[in-house]
Amino acid sequence: MEMPTPNQNVLSRKSQIVERLQSVLPIGAVIHTESEVRAYECDALTAYKCPPLCAVLPASTEEVAAVLKLCHEMGVPVVPRGSGTSLAGGALPTADCVILGVARLNGVLETNYEDRYIRVQSGRTNLSVTGAVEEMDFFYAPDPSSQLACAIAGNVAMNSGGAHCLKYGVTTNNLMGVKMVLMDGTITEIGGENLDAAGLDLLGLICGSEGQLGVVTEATLRILRKPEGARPVLMAFNDNEVAGACVADIIKAGVLPVAIEFMDRLCIETTENYAKAGYPDCNALLIVEVEGAPEEIDEQLALIKDIARKHDPVELREAQDEEEAARIWLGRKSAFGAIGQISDYMCLDGTIPVSSLPMVLRRIGELSDEFGLKVGNVFHAGDGNMHPLICYDANKPGDLELCEAMGAEILKLCVDAGGCLTGEHGVGIEKRDLMTHQYAQQDLDIQMAVKDVFDPEWLLNPAKVFPLDSSASRRMAAE
Amino acid sequence: MIVKTEQELAESVKAAPGPLHIRGGGTRDIGNPVDGNVLSTAGLNGVTLYEPGALTIVAQAGTPVADIETALDAENQRLAFEPMDHRRLLGSSGTPTIGGIVATNASGPRRISVGACRDHLLGVRFVDGSGTIIKNGGRVMKNVTGYDLVKLMAGSYGTLGVLSEVSLKVLPKPETETTLVLHDLTLRDSVTAMSAALGSPFEVTGAAFVNGLAHIRIEGFEASVAYRAGKLRDLLAKFGEITQTEDAASAAMWRDIRDVKCFADHGAVTRVSIKPSAAPEFAESLGQTRGADLAMDWGGGLMWFAVTETEEATHKALQDMSAGKGGHATLIKGSASMRADAPVFQPENPTVTALSQGLRAKFDPRGILNAGLMG
Numbered sequence: 001m002e003m004p005t006p007n008q009n010v011l012s013r014k015s016q017i018v019e020r021l022q023s024v025l026p027i028g029a030v031i032h033t034e035s036e037v038r039a040y041e042c043d044a045l046t047a048y049k050c051p052p053l054c055a056v057l058p059a060s061t062e063e064v065a066a067v068l069k070l071c072h073e074m075g076v077p078v079v080p081r082g083s084g085t086s087l088a089g090g091a092l093p094t095a096d097c098v099i100l101g102v103a104r105l106n107g108v109l110e111t112n113y114e115d116r117y118i119r120v121q122s123g124r125t126n127l128s129v130t131g132a133v134e135e136m137d138f139f140y141a142p143d144p145s146s147q148l149a150c151a152i153a154g155n156v157a158m159n160s161g162g163a164h165c166l167k168y169g170v171t172t173n174n175l176m177g178v179k180m181v182l183m184d185g186t187i188t189e190i191g192g193e194n195l196d197a198a199g200l201d202l203l204g205l206i207c208g209s210e211g212q213l214g215v216v217t218e219a220t221l222r223i224l225r226k227p228e229g230a231r232p233v234l235m236a237f238n239d240n241e242v243a244g245a246c247v248a249d250i251i252k253a254g255v256l257p258v259a260i261e262f263m264d265r266l267c268i269e270t271t272e273n274y275a276k277a278g279y280p281d282c283n284a285l286l287i288v289e290v291e292g293a294p295e296e297i298d299e300q301l302a303l304i305k306d307i308a309r310k311h312d313p314v315e316l317r318e319a320q321d322e323e324e325a326a327r328i329w330l331g332r333k334s335a336f337g338a339i340g341q342i343s344d345y346m347c348l349d350g351t352i353p354v355s356s357l358p359m360v361l362r363r364i365g366e367l368s369d370e371f372g373l374k375v376g377n378v379f380h381a382g383d384g385n386m387h388p389l390i391c392y393d394a395n396k397p398g399d400l401e402l403c404e405a406m407g408a409e410i411l412k413l414c415v416d417a418g419g420c421l422t423g424e425h426g427v428g429i430e431k432r433d434l435m436t437h438q439y440a441q442q443d444l445d446i447q448m449a450v451k452d453v454f455d456p457e458w459l460l461n462p463a464k465v466f467p468l469d470s471s472a473s474r475r476m477a478a479e
Numbered sequence: 480m481i482v483k484t485e486q487e488l489a490e491s492v493k494a495a496p497g498p499l500h501i502r503g504g505g506t507r508d509i510g511n512p513v514d515g516n517v518l519s520t521a522g523l524n525g526v527t528l529y530e531p532g533a534l535t536i537v538a539q540a541g542t543p544v545a546d547i548e549t550a551l552d553a554e555n556q557r558l559a560f561e562p563m564d565h566r567r568l569l570g571s572s573g574t575p576t577i578g579g580i581v582a583t584n585a586s587g588p589r590r591i592s593v594g595a596c597r598d599h600l601l602g603v604r605f606v607d608g609s610g611t612i613i614k615n616g617g618r619v620m621k622n623v624t625g626y627d628l629v630k631l632m633a634g635s636y637g638t639l640g641v642l643s644e645v646s647l648k649v650l651p652k653p654e655t656e657t658t659l660v661l662h663d664l665t666l667r668d669s670v671t672a673m674s675a676a677l678g679s680p681f682e683v684t685g686a687a688f689v690n691g692l693a694h695i696r697i698e699g700f701e702a703s704v705a706y707r708a709g710k711l712r713d714l715l716a717k718f719g720e721i722t723q724t725e726d727a728a729s730a731a732m733w734r735d736i737r738d739v740k741c742f743a744d745h746g747a748v749t750r751v752s753i754k755p756s757a758a759p760e761f762a763e764s765l766g767q768t769r770g771a772d773l774a775m776d777w778g779g780g781l782m783w784f785a786v787t788e789t790e791e792a793t794h795k796a797l798q799d800m801s802a803g804k805g806g807h808a809t810l811i812k813g814s815a816s817m818r819a820d821a822p823v824f825q826p827e828n829p830t831v832t833a834l835s836q837g838l839r840a841k842f843d844p845r846g847i848l849n850a851g852l853m854g
């Protein structure tokens with residue numbers, strides 16, 4: 001992965017930069033020795049690594065502002081980092097950057113059940129937001145798979161979602177306001193405690209901007225009352241196309257499940273060998289979950305099963321109790337780990353219109369034959385977010401490159417089918433160079449013009465999102 | 480000038496010698512008055528793609544909302560954000576277009592449960608102030624490919640670009656609906672009751688206080704609605720008398736609430752967005768001192784004030800009070816002279832103002848698109 005040449009002028013001033021950062025932060029908040037900074041050399045996209053110049057761990061908005069103001073003055077790039085769980089290299093350092101970690105900003109500032117929001121510092125983990133309100137039977141809806149570890153700061157940066165977003169939406173649909181710091185150190189608030197913000201929707205712009213427009217230090221999040229209950233049904237089919245048609249028919253019938261998950265044969269077999277969830281022998285498996293009171297669940301599931309029966313299923317299995325529900329989800333939740341047991345793999349994150357599902361799966365099968373690499377498909381079928389897992393051998397020279405090339409073909413296929421390059425992981429560095437397949441130059445230019453407004457020197461999270469040649473003139477002008 | 484294609488739209492903007500007044504159906508004359516030649520998108524008409532199984536519709540910006548609703552209705556689907564039709568409140572005529580809805584982020588009572596128009600907007604195509612055709616987003620529900628200009632375009636009132644096509648998420652229509660009506664409540668009690676309902680697990684999709692009555696709506700399959708209505712009646716019993724309105728009558732009731740029909744005869748109306756718990760004090764102090772009429776939606780989070788005396792001063796007072804409570808006030812209805820003199824949109828903090836002006840300068844370098852509409 002090509003990265004810009006580090007700025008020698010910054011590298012040569014390392015000790016001066018570290019000293020000045022130490023002068024505005026408490027003892028221990030600046031990490032700068034060669035061995036210590038290695039902890040920040042990559043995020044969850046571990047294929048790419050680069051130790052940063054140094055890392056800072058501020059504990060307040062004011063400290064974040066002091067760091068950014070100083071880096072702005074000294075022309076030092078800053079890479080913001082939540083928990084480092086980005087799968088797209090969104091927090092990959094450059095050699096000349098300061099990593100700004102928000103892990104110490106992890107407090108709950110306010111819970112308000114009457115107005116149904118919670119205000120937290122942005123380093124707080126996703127799951128612990130729900131943890132802070134669940135004694136009152138409330139929850140925070142967006143549920144990325146990494147929710148145990150990932151930070152709200154990263155969720156906002158990547159507009160994260162999860163399995164239940166078919167009903168509850170992703171981060172942007174549940175974010176009411178932020179406190180953020182611009183690259184020049186200005187602290188500002190956008191949005192707030194009411195449902196819609198005034199003026200232009202800057203909040204919508206900040207969410208999903210991959211940490212390139214400002215550093216979010218606090219977030220006001222919508223919380224919801226937990227439903228009375230939830231229950232999944234497992235449906236097995238012998239054909240991907242039939243499973244896809246069944247999904248569309250369920251949606252058309254007016255039922256809105258909270259989750260519809262899809263797995264193909266390779267995933268089913270592999271997870272069955274690994275997790276022993278008791279999945280049937282079939283080519284395509286759907287897990288459909290609905291929520292509500294027990295009677296409501298019965299009614300919705302009866303309707304869903306009726307629809308499924310018209311598609312000649314191999315098996316229909318409704319969970320009769322908590323234990324059975326957990327077993328139905330067990331295989332799905334173990335899928336990534338299970339594939340990891342048999343092979344190295346690359347997890348893609350393309351999105352397609354649900355109607356294209358059969359065509360896209362067929363074409364992925366063909367690509368798999370062409371490249372000689374196995375692919376397992378796990379899929380949020382309700383919202384068209386695919387996660388093809390391409391298996392390769394990391395020890396075999398050339399296999400990673402082959403895998404990357406095939407991944408690029410699949411993502412382009414998603415775009416050509418009417419979808420997009422990334423549904424929930426973000427562009428980061430991973431999909432940066434594919435952006436021109438989804439967007440024309442003028443579409444990218446106006447996005448880059450937005451960055452010009454928020455960060456005119458292009459110091460925040462450099463070399464992400466936009467192809468390097470598209471952003472070259474801007475980055476050079478800023479140096 | 481009415482353009483018929485996106486290309487024509489781009490050429491018209493590029494060739495424009497001066498300011499343009501961008502319009503869809505012209506039913507939402509909101510904002511500071513705008514000078515310039517009228518550029519109408521009403522000729523950009525037609526649904527380009529509708530996939531009921533994928534819950535997506537794509538339409539050209541000038542497509543009448545009624546056409547979209549007819550198409551959706553045939554598949555038992557709808558625009559779930561319940562877009563307000565401003566004609567009843569503003570006394571305007573014409574045909575509301577889907578582009579107008581998106582440009583004003585027009586969202587109705589169901590905003591509290593399913594989100595605003597911007598939350599259902601998946602993709603846009605638009606022409607910026609230099610005449611360049613731009614696309615952002617797409618037609619899938621999850622998309623984090625680059626910056627989300629889709630949200631930025633929603634509610635930008637044509638000041639950043641002229642929409643040519645929008646793509647929206649749609650949702651299934653429920654089998655039925657019912658509304659619980661709570662009688663003889665004080666304003667304070669109504670907010671408490673609505674908060675209790677919205678904080679319950681019974682999936683309330685409307686909570687409004689109009690003409691002294693609190694309205695709580697639930698929707699879904701018949702048995703489920705009956706079950707939840709029963710649960711909510713138990714929960715809200717302590718607030719006094721409750722009556723129930725079913726199905727078509729309930730739907731008609733919410734159309735009136737959505738369109739703020741109660742203030743159709745008033746000359747000036749201000750919309751205040753605030754957190755619900757702050758609404759009672761806000762309303763009481765104003766009601767006592769100025770006698771403004773009031774309706775509330777979004778569980779108290781949205782207040783409509785019909786201004787009956789010294790209108791401009793009252794609107795400004797509402798903005799001052801909103802600023803103090805972390806909310807904001809917009810003058811939705813008022814004479815042209817009132818809208819020319821008053822800050823129609825809530826004044827923002829200096830940093831947000833600078834960022835917004837910076838964006839406008841990039842999207843519309845000549846400052847010709849609905850210039851000054853948002854202040």
